[in-house]
Amino acid sequence: MGALALVLAAAPFAFTNNYHYEIAILVMLNAVTCVGLNLLIGYAGQISLGHAGFFGLGAYGSAILTARYGWPPLAALAAATAGTALVAYVVGRPILRLKGHYLAMATLGMGIIISIILVTEERFTGGPDGMSVPPFAVAGFALAGERAWYAVCAAMLVAAVWLALNLIDSPAGRALRALHGAEIGAQVSGVDAARAKLAVFVLSAVFASVAGSAAAHYAGFITPAKAGFFHSIELVTMVVFGGMASTFGAVAGAAALTLLPQLLTVFKEYEMVMMGAVMMGTMIFMPKGLVPTLAARFAGGGRR
Amino acid sequence: MSLLVAEGLSKAFGGVHAVEEVSFAVEPGAVVSIIGPNGAGKTTLLNLLCGIYRPSAGRILVEGRDLTGRPPHEFAAAGVARTFQNLQVFFNMTALENVMVGRHRHERRSLAAAMLRPPALAREERAARAEAAELMRFVGLADWLEAPADALPYGALKRLEIARALAARPKVLLLDEPAAGLNPVETQEVNALITRLAARGITVLLVEHNMRLVMDVSDRIVVLDYGRKLAEGGAAEVRADPRVIEAYLGAEEEADAA
Amino acid sequence: MSAEFLQFLLAGLTAGAIYALVALGFTIIYNASHVINFAQGEFVMIGGMTTVSLAAAGLPLPAAIAAAVLAAAAVGLALEKFAVEPARGASVVTLIIITIGASILLRGLATLVWDKKIHALKPFSGDAPIRIGGATLAPQSLWVLGVTLVIVLLLAWFFNRTLLGKALLATSHNRLAAQLVGINVRRVLLVSFGLSAALGAIAGILTAPITFTSWDVGIMLGLKGFAAAILGGLGSGPGAIVGGLALGIVEAMGAGYVSSAYKDAIAFVVLLAVLFFLPGGLLGRRGAERV
Numbered sequence: 130m131g132a133l134a135l136v137l138a139a140a141p142f143a144f145t146n147n148y149h150y151e152i153a154i155l156v157m158l159n160a161v162t163c164v165g166l167n168l169l170i171g172y173a174g175q176i177s178l179g180h181a182g183f184f185g186l187g188a189y190g191s192a193i194l195t196a197r198y199g200w201p202p203l204a205a206l207a208a209a210t211a212g213t214a215l216v217a218y219v220v221g222r223p224i225l226r227l228k229g230h231y232l233a234m235a236t237l238g239m240g241i242i243i244s245i246i247l248v249t250e251e252r253f254t255g256g257p258d259g260m261s262v263p264p265f266a267v268a269g270f271a272l273a274g275e276r277a278w279y280a281v282c283a284a285m286l287v288a289a290v291w292l293a294l295n296l297i298d299s300p301a302g303r304a305l306r307a308l309h310g311a312e313i314g315a316q317v318s319g320v321d322a323a324r325a326k327l328a329v330f331v332l333s334a335v336f337a338s339v340a341g342s343a344a345a346h347y348a349g350f351i352t353p354a355k356a357g358f359f360h361s362i363e364l365v366t367m368v369v370f371g372g373m374a375s376t377f378g379a380v381a382g383a384a385a386l387t388l389l390p391q392l393l394t395v396f397k398e399y400e401m402v403m404m405g406a407v408m409m410g411t412m413i414f415m416p417k418g419l420v421p422t423l424a425a426r427f428a429g430g431g432r433r
Numbered sequence: 434m435s436l437l438v439a440e441g442l443s444k445a446f447g448g449v450h451a452v453e454e455v456s457f458a459v460e461p462g463a464v465v466s467i468i469g470p471n472g473a474g475k476t477t478l479l480n481l482l483c484g485i486y487r488p489s490a491g492r493i494l495v496e497g498r499d500l501t502g503r504p505p506h507e508f509a510a511a512g513v514a515r516t517f518q519n520l521q522v523f524f525n526m527t528a529l530e531n532v533m534v535g536r537h538r539h540e541r542r543s544l545a546a547a548m549l550r551p552p553a554l555a556r557e558e559r560a561a562r563a564e565a566a567e568l569m570r571f572v573g574l575a576d577w578l579e580a581p582a583d584a585l586p587y588g589a590l591k592r593l594e595i596a597r598a599l600a601a602r603p604k605v606l607l608l609d610e611p612a613a614g615l616n617p618v619e620t621q622e623v624n625a626l627i628t629r630l631a632a633r634g635i636t637v638l639l640v641e642h643n644m645r646l647v648m649d650v651s652d653r654i655v656v657l658d659y660g661r662k663l664a665e666g667g668a669a670e671v672r673a674d675p676r677v678i679e680a681y682l683g684a685e686e687e688a689d690a691a
Numbered sequence: 692m693s694a695e696f697l698q699f700l701l702a703g704l705t706a707g708a709i710y711a712l713v714a715l716g717f718t719i720i721y722n723a724s725h726v727i728n729f730a731q732g733e734f735v736m737i738g739g740m741t742t743v744s745l746a747a748a749g750l751p752l753p754a755a756i757a758a759a760v761l762a763a764a765a766v767g768l769a770l771e772k773f774a775v776e777p778a779r780g781a782s783v784v785t786l787i788i789i790t791i792g793a794s795i796l797l798r799g800l801a802t803l804v805w806d807k808k809i810h811a812l813k814p815f816s817g818d819a820p821i822r823i824g825g826a827t828l829a830p831q832s833l834w835v836l837g838v839t840l841v842i843v844l845l846l847a848w849f850f851n852r853t854l855l856g857k858a859l860l861a862t863s864h865n866r867l868a869a870q871l872v873g874i875n876v877r878r879v880l881l882v883s884f885g886l887s888a889a890l891g892a893i894a895g896i897l898t899a900p901i902t903f904t905s906w907d908v909g910i911m912l913g914l915k916g917f918a919a920a921i922l923g924g925l926g927s928g929p930g931a932i933v934g935g936l937a938l939g940i941v942e943a944m945g946a947g948y949v950s951s952a953y954k955d956a957i958a959f960v961v962l963l964a965v966l967f968f969l970p971g972g973l974l975g976r977r978g979a980e981r982v
Contacts, residue, residue, distance in 0.1 A: 176784055223967045229783050230727050234921060235966045238959040241914070245956040292548040299547035299554065300533075300540035300561070307523045307534045314521025317483055318597065319509035319538035328544050358910075362791050369788055374525065398803060405796025412789045413777045 133290060133377070137283040150275035152391060154347060157282040158340045160383035161289045163367045164376055165336025168293055170365065171373030172302070173329045174309025175225065176233045179240020180337050180364050185247055185356020186213040187338030188345035192262040193253050195346075202265045206342045210335055217334035218327065225326040237358070244356040259352030262345045278347050285343065286380070289336060293376045305329055306374075337364075370411050372418025381420050434497050436461045436636050437482065437513075437605050442491035444477055451477040453660040454491070459605065459638055464631050466639045466647045468671075469657035470681050475640045476518060478657065479607050482638070483515045484508035496604065510538050512604030516594035518613055518640075524583045528574065528593055531582050532565040535600030568596040571629075573622060588619040595626065605636040612643045624649055648672070656681065694825030699947040700940060701823070705832040705901070707939020708839040712894035713916025714923065714931035715846070716887035722863030722926055723883035726775055726786050730794035731891055732913020736801060737763045738892025739904030743810045752815070760892045766797070767888025771881050794909070801906040812899035835897045842893065843932060850928070859883060863926070911955065915942075918962040924972025933973055 140153060162184055169175050190209025194200040200208070224235045247254050254260060265272040272281060296302045304325055307315035316322050345351040354360065363386060371382020389407065393400040415422045435458035444452040452474040459465050467475050480486040482493060484505035492501045495511045514535070523531050540561070541547070546554055566578055572592040577585055585593060591611055598606055608627070612620045620643060627650045630637055641647050647654065647668075654671045656663040658680045664671055671677055713731060720728045741759035746752055774793050778786060815834050820827040850856040862869040862879045870876050894912075895904060902908070915938065923934025938958055946954035965972060 170784065176787075178787070224963075227966055227970065230925070231921075231966055231970055233727070233783065233787055234917070235963060237914075238918070238962040238966070241959050242956050242963070245953065245959075249952045249956075295550040296544065296547045299550070299558070300537065301542055301544050301547040303526065303530055303534050304537055304542070306526055306530075307537075310523030310525040311521035313485060313505070314517065314523065314594075315534065316505040317485065317509060317515050317521070318534050319506050319601065320534070321504070321506045332544060358914075362788075365784070366788055366792075369784060373784075399799070401799025401802065402796055403799075405792045405794070405799055408792025409774055409789050409796065412781070412785045412792065413774070416778070416781050416785050 130287075130290060130294065133380070134287055137287065147275050150279050152388065154275070154278055154282050156384045156387045157279075157286045158344050158347075159364070159367060159387050160286050160380045161282075161340040161343075162337045162364055163371070163379040163383040164286075164289045164293050165333035166364055167368045167371075167373065167376060167379035168296065168305070168336075169329050169333040170368050171375065171379070172297060172309060173305040173326060175326060175330065176229075176236060176365075177240075177330075177333070177361075178233050178237040178358075178365060179243070179361050180236075180333070181356050181358075181360035182240035182243035183213050183217060183334040183337040184341035184344070184360065184364075185243060185351075185353065186216060187341030188262075188351045188355055189247055189254055189341075190338070191342035192260055192345045192351050195263045196260060197253065201267075202263070202346060203267055206339070209342050210338050213338035214331050214335050217331040221327045221330040221334075222323075225323065225330060237361075240356070240361045241358055244353055244358070247353040247356050254353065257353060259350055261350050262348070264349065265343075265346035272346070282343065282347075285339070290376055290380065297376070301325075301328075366408055370408075370415075370419055372420035372422070375418070375420050378418055378420035382418070385419065435459060435494075436496060437638065438492075438494040439478075439482065440492040440494070442478070442481055442493065443489045444474075444481055444486055445489045450660050452481065452488075452657075455657070455660070455662050456491075457655050457662065457665060459636060461604075461636055462631070462634050463652045464627065464637045464639065464650050466641055466651040466654045467657060468641065468644075468647055468654060468681065469663070472659075473657040474660040475657055476609060477660075479515065479609050479638075479640055482508075483513050483607055506538075509601060512601075513607065514598035514601045514603035514605070515607040516591070516598050516609055516611060518609040520590055520594065522582050522590050522593060524581075526582055528577050528580050528582050528585060529562065529565050529569065531593055532568055532596045532600050533561050535568075535597035536561055536564070538601055565596075565600060568599050569593075571599070572596045572626060588615050591615065591623075592626070599630075599635075603635070605638060606630065608637060608639045608641075610640055610642065612641060612646055620646060695947070697824055697826040699943045701826055701828050701832065703940035703943030704936060705835050705939070706943065707919075707936035708835050709894045709898045709912070709935070710916050710919040710938050711932045711935025712839060712842065712890050712897075713912055714920035714935045715928065716890040716894075717917055717920040718926060718928055718931045719859070719883050719887045719890075721920075723859060723880050724771075724775060726790065727917070728770075728884075728887070729787065729790040729913065730770060730797060731887065731916060732909030732911070733794050733797040733801075734763045734767060734888040734891030734909070735895035735898075735912050735916075736904065736906065736909035737766055737797070737888075738895030739812065739899040739908065740801060740805050740810065740895075740906070741892075742896050743812050743899065743904060744805060746812065752813075756896055759896060760889050763888045763892030763895075764885040765888075767884040767886075768881055770888075771884035775880070775884070776877075794913070798906055798909070805906060807906055809903050809905040810899075811903050812896070814900040818900075829901065831897075831900045835901070838893065838897055842890070846928070855882065915958040918958045918965075921962055922965050922972055924974040927972065927974045930972055930974035937973070 166180050169177055187209050190212050191205045194205035194208060195202050220239055227235050248257050304320040308320060308322055308325060312322060367382040367386045368379050370386060372378025393403050396403055437459040440456050442452055442455045455478060469475055481488050484503055487502050492499060495513060500508055500511060569578055572595050574589055574592055577589060611623050624646050627637060651668055654668060655665045656671060656677050663680060664674045664677050713735060716731050720726060738759050741762050742755045745755035745758055770793055774789050778789055814831040816830050818829060820829055850860055858874045859879055861874060862876055866876060919934040919938040920931050922938055923930030938961060941961060942957045945957040
């Protein structure tokens with residue numbers, strides 16, 4: 130973890146223009162979402178193909194409350210997060226009874242329904258073209274500029290990683306991992322499977338929601354695409370690519386797959402083809418993900 | 434009061450009556466074995482007694498409390514622990530962590546506390562690790578303290594499950610064929626372990642095919658055949674029961690003699 | 692029956708037939724390989740787009756259609772060979788990402804081979820609307836319903852009367868047993884993918900004159916076809932058909948009587964409802980987990 134903090138602190142010295150900051154901030158916000166999603170997918174062994182929906186709910190929650198109703202951004206953030214958590218709780222209870230493909234499809238459906246609602250309720254959301262978002266301000270002090278946002282996002286990421294690592298190495302965390310390892314064995318050991326899955330589902334939704342709110346304020350703008358199917362798939366791919374059951378893997382995956390499209394714009398019209406090829410290739414040849422595969426390669430049989 | 438009571442337990446899967454009208458009671462501190470031919474419903478019975486299956490009929494009482502139809506984690510909370518014939522080991526964790534999960538019913542479940550890691554929690558974690566390590570030594574796994582679960586051989590994994598079950602400080606321990614797949618030396622170790630457990634006053638309900646082990650450790654034996662209770666009694670009684678011999682022991686005795 | 696109701700019903704049946712074909716494709720692949728093929732919608736797209744460009748290049752329509760179906764089948768075979776087979780035994784999430792990656796790849800290729808514009812195919816037999824009891828029906832709809840019926844009958848014959856069809860069924864019930872009786876499971880997988888692709892392509896061709904076609908037409912159609920398969924019962928052929936038709940009708944009625952803005956959401960609400968209340972679908976089976 131110290132290494133992460135060091136990297137985050139040192140990186141800006143390599144940045145030569147605002148664009149670098151922008152990318153870094155994008156990476157960090159995706160990473161926060163992915164750390165949460167990784168708890169759900171990698172550690173608890175569930176799936177979610179609709180997590181961008183929570184990202185979108187957080188973003189639009191903050192956006193609508195501040196832009197249309199004039200709420201102070203901090204209060205809006207709290208309300209949006211609480212609202213998203215509530216949605217995750219209500220939707221999660223029936224959904225998490227499902228397993229495997231059915232669970233994947235249910236989360237997919239949920240995510241798409243959320244994104245359709247965001248597109249259709251134009252009066253609130255500005256429709257498919259999105260809406261603008263006022264800057265994040267606390268007590269009259271506005272958060273503006275790349276450097277300030279970089280610092281805030283870096284702090285968010287460090288906090289997210291710290292919370293996640295603590296959770297993994299705790300009784301609650303072991304319970305989740307046990308559920309993934311052998312669900313019946315875990316239940317017989319006293320783990321309330323339904324409650325545990327729901328808890329981690331809501332938690333990962335909260336991570337996504339907070340990242341979404343931050344993204345909305347940072348960009349000053351939000352579109353429904355951020356809540357859409359593709360963003361959900363991107364997030365899952367980042368988690369799986371980086372390495373499931375590895376918090377740093379999730380961060381690495383977010384970094385790699387956020388940077389990749391930027392690099393791929395070089396290919397212009399081949400971008401989609403390359404993206405699809407990368408997704409397929411990494412899953413076929415490195416199904417454990419980047420970080421665990423590399424760790425095994427260099428350590429000659431690394432830890433799980 | 435009996436620790437564990439099964440009253441008229443039945444479980445049907447469609448047309449298959451895996452368990453039919455089985456009743457018996459387990460007294461505190463006793464070692465009770467359940468024997469019978471394959472397909473007699475022994476594992477199904479164990480699954481019923483820890484909440485994995487819901488009975489089609491009948492009742493289950495743990496320390497007098499009716500837990501019929503409750504989910505497995507409530508049985509665990511009531512003090513029922515169980516090991517599995519086909520292993521339900523958490524291969525994605527270390528051996529020590531497997532045992533630590535067994536403690537779950539005594540631990541703090543809150544996610545918030547877990548994430549913030551207050552000093553009290555850190556202290557509890559250290560204590561939990563120490564206790565888990567102690568249990569691993571108790572079952573003879575001192576060599577594997579630092580190992581990932583998937584590095585353990587089969588015999589060790591069976592003992593790991595017992596350690597995990599013990600971590601729950603159970604009132605009654607359900608062991609599903611603990612000696613299956615073990616060589617004679619390992620089987621002796623399991624035998625000794627069960628005796629040690631009984632000496633500590635832990636109530637044990639044991640499903641086993643290995644008759645030597647069963648006769649050695651059991652206070653009482655329940656015999657199942659085709660899902661029904663065929664006979665019940667002490668070791669000598671059951672061994673001499675003609676119905677039991679016909680259904681199950683006959684072939685066994687010949688094999689033993691040979 | 693009011694004219695309006697009839698109109699919605701006919702529109703729903705037409706869309707439903709398309710969903711049924713796509714759902715059948717999902718089902719055949721799922722049965723053979725337990726893979727949810729997210730690229731199924733792209734076969735629909737390939738069918739429509741290939742036909743449009745070949746017809747525009749001067750090929751007579753029947754030839755263009757045949758070529759398009761074959762092209763899609765070839766893509767299906769390639770998908771099995773290069774994406775699914777190397778990933779044998781991978782986890783559910785991994786397989787899902789692979790097929791989604793494949794669908795992105797195919798869409799990217801589509802923008803390169805063709806373009807990002809919307810294309811129309813000429814209706815097979817003109818577009819003079821037919822009047823039925825106060826509602827109007829486009830002749831193309833009759834093609835859709837008729838061809839779908841023929842295909843369903845052909846498939847029934849294939850699965851029940853031919854050795855290859857029975858081999859597919861056997862593999863879907865118990866792969867190991869099928870191998871043990873000498874069925875070449877690898878070949879069964881390839882045939883399944885090819886067949887599914889062909890079905891998807893036919894759906895795309897049939898619907899292109901009505902709903903037009905473009906590089907990204909496969910996304911929604913694929914997802915809705917999938918919802919239809921789940922509605923009917925994942926793994927059930929008749930279920931796919933029933934699910935497809937039912938979904939089409941529910942969607943049309945919902946869009947007509949409740950809210951047309953949320954038309955696309957209807958399929959997913961149905962999906963969630965089925966998964967919550969009847970995961971086996973209308974015609975599917977229930978299973979229990981053995982310990």
